[in-house]
Amino acid sequence: MVNNTEIKYAFEAANVHKSISKDLKNIVKPGVKLSEIANFIESTTKERIKYDPENPLKGGIGFPPSLSVNEIVAHFTPSNLSKDYILNENDIIKVDFGVHKEGFIIDSALTFNFNEKYDEFTKISSNLTNYAVSLCGPDAVLGDIGNDIEEYIKSKEITVDGKTHQLTTIGDLSGHNIGKYVIHNSKAVPNKAIYYPVRMEVGEFFAVEPFITTGNGHIYYDDPTNLYMINKKLPKLNELNEDELKLFKYLRKKYLTLCFCDRWLDNELNLNYKPYRKNLNNLIKKKFIEKYPAIYDKKGNISSQFEHTIYINEKGILNLTKNDIY
Secondary structure (H helix, E strand, O other): OOOHHHHHHHHHHHHHHHHHHHHHOOOOOOOOEHHHHHHHHHHHHHHHHOOOOOOOOOEEEEEEEEEEEOOEEEOOOOOOOOOOOEOOOOOEEEEEEEEEEOOEEEEEEEEEEOOHHHHHHHHHHHHHHHHHHHOOOOOOEHHHHHHHHHHHHHOOEEEEOOEEEEOEEOOOOOEEEEEOOEOOOOOEEOOOOOOOOOEOOOOOEEEEOOEEEOOOOOOEEEEEEEEEEEOOOOOOHHHOOHHHHHHHHHHHHHHOOOOEEHHHHHHHHOOOOOOHHHHHHHHHHOOOEEEEEEEEOOOOOOEEEOEEEEEEEOOEEEEOOOOOOO
């Protein structure tokens, strides 16, 4: 159970997230580069949460913004190693970003489309997430929520460019509960019917995020891989050489168990930690760092994601990210 001060931290992070989401309506549009969107989210988050570089864990970016276009489903963030992408009129983009205060992470996402032919698709996606949130509460069985999410989407289809698509959820991705400084904690919120008799409990935070697709719901993982987190179950530090240990201590002090990306490290480390990429790869091989590749649907499919962070209390839930947009 969290106390009143901790709930206050969560509300503070949520208010920052909601204000940025509102601003994104004027930022995310055709002709804009993904790097520009990422830079706006990151710089604005730091400004509004009052990020202190001397105390980086007191408040800041919850995780690098995921800007996933068309058949890219999730975990894509701009990198200096890949060509920047410019949005066009027929794109559909999932914008998933996080804000934290004292380790209390708000995780919420919305989908933008610019061609009206996708309006029905994203509306169904938004409605599904709100329906999924309505199923949550104290003692709610997480497997039952997944069953109801799948049942909801089975009756939905859209027609785009004269072709009708039966919609489905991406069952291999799920919502999750959120721990302090831990974006994916120990429980899942399934997006399909599975046997999972685990319950929501009072005092827990959950991210509820059904992903829907015009495909069959199957995904795969591929490069770019530029998202990283320190492994919560660390091997012994004596396995590291001097340079690896120096980098690991820096990352632990700066991010603890929060997610980070290579674009950030390029800006922070190239002067003092050359060659940091070699040492980062060694930390991955030695299981000190976990890596998270981008997630893809079959090319030609489109996907949509809306997500809310909720808090379970004795009376029901608090939807911390409910707003006028989604």
